[in-house]
Structures are given as C-alpha cells and as structure tokens.
Amino acid sequence: MAEGKRKINWTSELVSLAIVLAAVTCARSSLADHYYVPSGSMEYSLMPGDRVIVDKTAYGVRLIKRIVAIGGDTVSLMNGQLTINGQPLGDRQVEHFGDRNALLNLQDGGGPDYDMTIPEGMVLAIGDHRGNSLDGRYWGLIDERELYGRAVGIYYRSTDVKMRLSSPLKSLQALLGGFTWKPL
Numbered sequence: 001m002a003e004g005k006r007k008i009n010w011t012s013e014l015v016s017l018a019i020v021l022a023a024v025t026c027a028r029s030s031l032a033d034h035y036y037v038p039s040g041s042m043e044y045s046l047m048p049g050d051r052v053i054v055d056k057t058a059y060g061v062r063l064i065k066r067i068v069a070i071g072g073d074t075v076s077l078m079n080g081q082l083t084i085n086g087q088p089l090g091d092r093q094v095e096h097f098g099d100r101n102a103l104l105n106l107q108d109g110g111g112p113d114y115d116m117t118i119p120e121g122m123v124l125a126i127g128d129h130r131g132n133s134l135d136g137r138y139w140g141l142i143d144e145r146e147l148y149g150r151a152v153g154i155y156y157r158s159t160d161v162k163m164r165l166s167s168p169l170k171s172l173q174a175l176l177g178g179f180t181w182k183p184l
Helices: 002-030 168-176
Strands: 032-036 051-055 066-070 074-078 081-084 094-097 100-103 114-117 122-126 150-156 179-183
Touching: 066 081
Parallel strands: none
Antiparallel strands: 032 051, 051 150, 066 122, 074 081, 074 114, 094 100, 150 179
C-alpha cells in the first residue's frame, strides 16, 4: 500500500513539473527572454559577456543596439556625437535618452559620420561604442515591425572567471559573484 502512495505522489509531482515547464516555455517564447552580449559595441552600457533580460512584448531583430531615432527624426552623428532634430543628446561622454543616460565609449573614435532623416516606419540603431560598432550606419535602417524586444536589465556581468582546480570554492564564488541587477 505504501508503494502505491509513492506512485501517486510521483505522478502528481511529474504533472506539476510538466505544468511549470509548459508555463515557463510559453512565457519565454512570448513575454521575455535572455540575451548574451557577444561584443563590445554597446560599451559602457553593456559589456561583452553580460546577460540581459529582454521584454519581448515591447517589440523581432535579435541584436543589442540602442534605438536612437524613429521615423521622421533628423539624425546627425559627427565625431561620435549624436544630434536628433537639431538637439544634441549629450557630450562626448554621456548621452541622455529621456530619463536614461548612456555612458559612451569613444576610445576608438566615433565611427563614420551620419546625416539623414529617418523614413516613417523605420528606426536607426547605433552602438554606444561608436568606433567599434557595426550598426545602422553600416547595415542600414530597421523596419520597426522587425524589432524583437526591449532590453530591461543586466542580470549577469561576466567577471572573466578562470576555474582553478586548486581552489574550486573561490572559482565558484567568483562565478556566482557575477549575478547582479542593473536596470537599463
């Protein structure tokens, strides 16, 4: 009799687990996802190795760049400094996007200059590391219907952990120490 109860409990646990896995899969495919930052094109806002949460309800393009202009905006980017509709967004260190600030990385220069009025239905995506970013200045504008999601925050920042067999506890602490939360 005790064996029968174990089977019932085990079956109940499996059903509960299957429901949770189905809910997580549905949420990930329609509400939110995570994204690994592969390059330094968004330094200093995002660093290579960062992992970010993406709100998929906000926007299909799978890249991490800052949308700096939308249809109807006139954009000028000279020596890494961005001007939208005649208004500079900041200086050579920080740009201001509403209540958000982006720390720029211009150590490799500002990349190619850019001057254009963005057509309706399109957006311009630019990296914060202007001299080291393959972005809209190279591959063009993005149809706003193709946007995938909005980066919400960094949940893990890589710390260049080298696993050491002589000190596995310190290696694990360094690995776990990368977990953080930084809203974007």
